[in-house]
Amino acid sequence: MGLKVEDISFLYERGTAMQVTALDHVSAEIPDNQFIGLIGHTGSGKSTFVQTLNGLLKVTSGHIYYNGEDIDGDKFDKKKLRSDVGLVFQYPEHQLFEVDVISDVMFGPRNLGLSDAEAKKRALEALESVRMPKSLYKSSPFDLSGGQKRRAAIAGVLAMRPKILILDEPTAGLDPKGRDEILGLIAGMKRELNMTIILVSHSMDDVARYVDRIMVMGGGKLLYDDEPVKVFRHVTELEELGLAAPQITYIMKLLKERGLDVSSDALTVEEAAAEIMAHRRELHV
Amino acid sequence: MIKIEKLIHDYIQRDDEGNAAGTFRAIDGVDLDVRPGQFIAVLGHNGSGKSTLAKHLNALLFPTEGTVWVDGMDTKDEKNLWEVRREAGMVFQNPDNQIIAQVVEEDVGFGPENIGVPTEEIWQRVEESLKAVGMWAHRKKSPNRLSGGQKQRVSIAGVIAMQPKCIVLDEPTAMLDPNGRKEVIKAAMQLNRTKGITIILITHYMEEAINADKIFVMDRGKIAMQGTPREIFSQVERMRELQLDVPQVTLLAYELRKKGLDIPVSILTKEELADALLGQLPEEDGETAGEHDAAVQSEEKEAPHGTQG
Numbered sequence: 001m002g003l004k005v006e007d008i009s010f011l012y013e014r015g016t017a018m019q020v021t022a023l024d025h026v027s028a029e030i031p032d033n034q035f036i037g038l039i040g041h042t043g044s045g046k047s048t049f050v051q052t053l054n055g056l057l058k059v060t061s062g063h064i065y066y067n068g069e070d071i072d073g074d075k076f077d078k079k080k081l082r083s084d085v086g087l088v089f090q091y092p093e094h095q096l097f098e099v100d101v102i103s104d105v106m107f108g109p110r111n112l113g114l115s116d117a118e119a120k121k122r123a124l125e126a127l128e129s130v131r132m133p134k135s136l137y138k139s140s141p142f143d144l145s146g147g148q149k150r151r152a153a154i155a156g157v158l159a160m161r162p163k164i165l166i167l168d169e170p171t172a173g174l175d176p177k178g179r180d181e182i183l184g185l186i187a188g189m190k191r192e193l194n195m196t197i198i199l200v201s202h203s204m205d206d207v208a209r210y211v212d213r214i215m216v217m218g219g220g221k222l223l224y225d226d227e228p229v230k231v232f233r234h235v236t237e238l239e240e241l242g243l244a245a246p247q248i249t250y251i252m253k254l255l256k257e258r259g260l261d262v263s264s265d266a267l268t269v270e271e272a273a274a275e276i277m278a279h280r281r282e283l284h285v
Numbered sequence: 286m287i288k289i290e291k292l293i294h295d296y297i298q299r300d301d302e303g304n305a306a307g308t309f310r311a312i313d314g315v316d317l318d319v320r321p322g323q324f325i326a327v328l329g330h331n332g333s334g335k336s337t338l339a340k341h342l343n344a345l346l347f348p349t350e351g352t353v354w355v356d357g358m359d360t361k362d363e364k365n366l367w368e369v370r371r372e373a374g375m376v377f378q379n380p381d382n383q384i385i386a387q388v389v390e391e392d393v394g395f396g397p398e399n400i401g402v403p404t405e406e407i408w409q410r411v412e413e414s415l416k417a418v419g420m421w422a423h424r425k426k427s428p429n430r431l432s433g434g435q436k437q438r439v440s441i442a443g444v445i446a447m448q449p450k451c452i453v454l455d456e457p458t459a460m461l462d463p464n465g466r467k468e469v470i471k472a473a474m475q476l477n478r479t480k481g482i483t484i485i486l487i488t489h490y491m492e493e494a495i496n497a498d499k500i501f502v503m504d505r506g507k508i509a510m511q512g513t514p515r516e517i518f519s520q521v522e523r524m525r526e527l528q529l530d531v532p533q534v535t536l537l538a539y540e541l542r543k544k545g546l547d548i549p550v551s552i553l554t555k556e557e558l559a560d561a562l563l564g565q566l567p568e569e570d571g572e573t574a575g576e577h578d579a580a581v582q583s584e585e586k587e588a589p590h591g592t593q594g
Contacts, residue, residue: 041462042433090460146331173378173459175330175489177528202462205533242432242464247492247533251555258559269533273540276562280546 001067002196003030003053003085003164008062009220010048022048024220025062030164030198035190037207037228038200040217041242046200049217050166053198054085083112086162090169092153096141101132104141105155112160119159126158129189147178151185158189165189166198171206179203183210208232208246208267216241229265248272286451286483287319287342287373291351294337294506311337313506314351319485321450324477326494326514327487329503330528335487338503339455342485343373356450371400374444378456380436383443389431390415390424393442400447407446414442417480418472434465438472445476451483452476458490466490491518492532495553502527519551534558 010023022045030036030053040046051057052064055071055078064071066081089095098104102123109119127137130151136144141152150170157165167186171179187210190197201207207214207228214231216224218241224231232238235245235253252264252272262279266272294312297305311334319325329335340346341353344360356372358365377383386392390411397407415421418438428436437457444452454473458466470493476482486493494500500517502510504527510517518524518531521539531539538552538561548561 041464169460173331173456173489175528176491176530177525178331179489202466204463239464242462244463248537251534251537251558254555255559255562258563260559260562269536269540272537273544276537276541277544277546 002032004065004068005029005053006063006065008052008059008064010045010052010057011060012048014060021220023052023059026217026220026222027062028215028222028225030196032163032196033190033194034196034213035187035211036196036198037211037214038198038217039202039204039207039214039243044217044241045220046217047168048220050087050168050198050200053164053166054087055081056087079112083108083160084162085164086157086160086166088154088157088165088167088170090172092156092170093141093146093149096149096153096156099140100138101141101144101152102127102137104152105159108156108160122159122161123155126155127152129158129192130155130185147174147181150174150182154182154185162195164196164198166200168200169202170199171201171203179206186210204232204244204246205248208248216243228267232267233265286321286323286356287317287485288354289315289317289341289351291316292338292341292348292353293350294334294341294346295349296337311506312341315503315506315508317501317508319451319483321483322477322481323483323498324474324496325483325485326497326500327485327503328489328491328494328500328517328529329509333503333527334506335503336455337506339375339453339485339487342451342453343375344369345375367400371447372449373451373453374447374449376437376440376444376452376454376457378459380433380440380460383440384428384436387427388424389420389426389428389439392428392439393446396443396447410446410448411442414445415439417445417476418442419468432465433461434468437461437465437469441469441472441476445480445482449482451485453485453487455487456489457486458488458493466493491530495532502529514553515551518553 005028008026012020038046105123106119109122214228232245246267252266256264262275266275292315295308298307300306327335353360355369360369393411394407420438477484495514518535534555538548542548552558
């Protein structure tokens with residue numbers, strides 16, 4: 001069923017001279033089992049948006065329904081929403097604090113009121129999902145490498161068994177291999193656990209490669225909400241928003257401008273290579 | 286400008302009581318030579334020693350063994366400390382950790398004021414520095430009203446106001462959106478070109494390194510590769526072994542080569558790729574190619590209007 005967002009707005013410092021409209025009449029549906037990329041420049045409203053989705057921020061107007069129930073309704077169980085809609089903040093490794101990795105991952109489930117045995121079971125599952133080596137379960141989280149720390153932090157949210165997992169720039173500050181690892185991991189988790197993933201990212205190349213659908217925010221509004229190929233056809237508009245298209249899109253556009261009859265819809269290196277080769281076969285080169 | 290000889294850096298690991306329990310060698314015998322006015326990029330995976338190296342360049346860390354000279358000054362020599370830090374300014378990853386004042390221009394003036402520059406000259410330097418990074422129009426603003434890219438440019442202006450010969454940028458774009466990334470790299474390149482400031486850019490974004498004069502690639506505390514961007518990025522396999530990557534256009538050229546196309550190994554820009562691909566179209570088969578071009582061009586004429594309008 002998932003989340004249904006109906007005409008929501010959010011104002012910071014409402015009624016003061018500092019009032020800022022962070023969300024401006026946004027509507028969207030977040031169904032089960034979808035990989036969504038959320039892009040927008042700094043201050044576009046995307047962080048505010050994801051925080052309304054799990055009830056961390058209460059909307060100023062409009063409604064959010066989770067499985068058909070209004071999340072601001074009297075009878076609605078917010079605790080359930082917060083475990084079902086998991087939020088991994090930027091640099092989540094800064095939030096690690098326990099004595100060892102496994103205790104850190106168990107903290108969330110324990111907090112839900114689960115028994116130690118159940119919390120441990122979930123923690124073990126979560127650590128397996130993020131491919132944490134077993135030898136590190138008893139290590140201090142502070143002795144892990146940067147990529148491992150980040151995976152431990154993601155496991156902490158996974159252990160809550162979310163149905164929707166929101167990750168705010170999970171690859172910031174990682175090297176190319178670390179980026180590929182984390183994104184590959186997230187794509188794998190989505191397949192195995194049938195979750196909906198919302199990936200907040202500044203990297204158009206990453207978004208283009210992994211997601212089924214892209215939501216573009218700007219000035220608190222949801223400006224585009226479509227499949228990646230269609231969204232990235234709006235290169236000029238995206239640039240005006242302080243965003244960009246994937247590098248490959250620019251390459252293909254140039255090839256087209258220079259007279260090669262290739263489609264500029266390719267978003268990844270693999271797609272581009274296939275498109276160029278197909279074009280050459282056509283010319284019998 | 287910067288000369289490093291046989292640099293070794295050991296971090297001391299401590300147990301719970303704070304006793305030294307062992308050492309971790311983050312830099313393991315690095316030699317490096319940077320000439321004045323060069324634009325240098327340093328690449329390497331997380332934990333390869335890049336940031337440790339950067340901290341040696343402005344005397345935030347001191348060699349365990351070996352020597353670092355900044356503009357001829359040995360960083361180990363205590364009397365050089367402040368001069369070294371002024372000569373080699375540093376910009377870090379998180380824009381929010383580097384800005385202290387309530388107003389942009391005051392933030393930029395903080396450094397010069399701190400070293401006793403006369404008031405009038407401080408204002409001169411603030412103006413010059415903010416203009417150099419394109420932030421003069423925002424001088425009266427509160428830094429928390431700025432975007433990430435703008436904040437980083439203010440941080441860079443704060444460094445320029447100290448009139449350094451060299452600026453070390455340690456992943457300055459890691460937390461920025463695409464526009465912010467472009468702004469910061471452009472500002473750094475402009476300082477390099479117009480003011481001749483030596484730039485050392487540490488980054489995880491391969492595309493940011495393609496305009497460097499020279500790239501150093503670090504791995505396990507050593508310099509694993511060095512050369513021009515073309516020399517470095519033509520080695521796709523080697524870069525992957527080092528847990529790195531190459532720019533997407535270089536990777537595309539590499540894939541096309543693997544599929545049998547005769548394309549140079551060292552493509553760095555989309556223009557070069559277009560040249561290489563177009564250069565191979567059959568010239569003798571003029572008719573088909575000609576018709577083809579004409580068809581594309583007539584389509585082209587309409588396209589720009591469509592997207593801009």
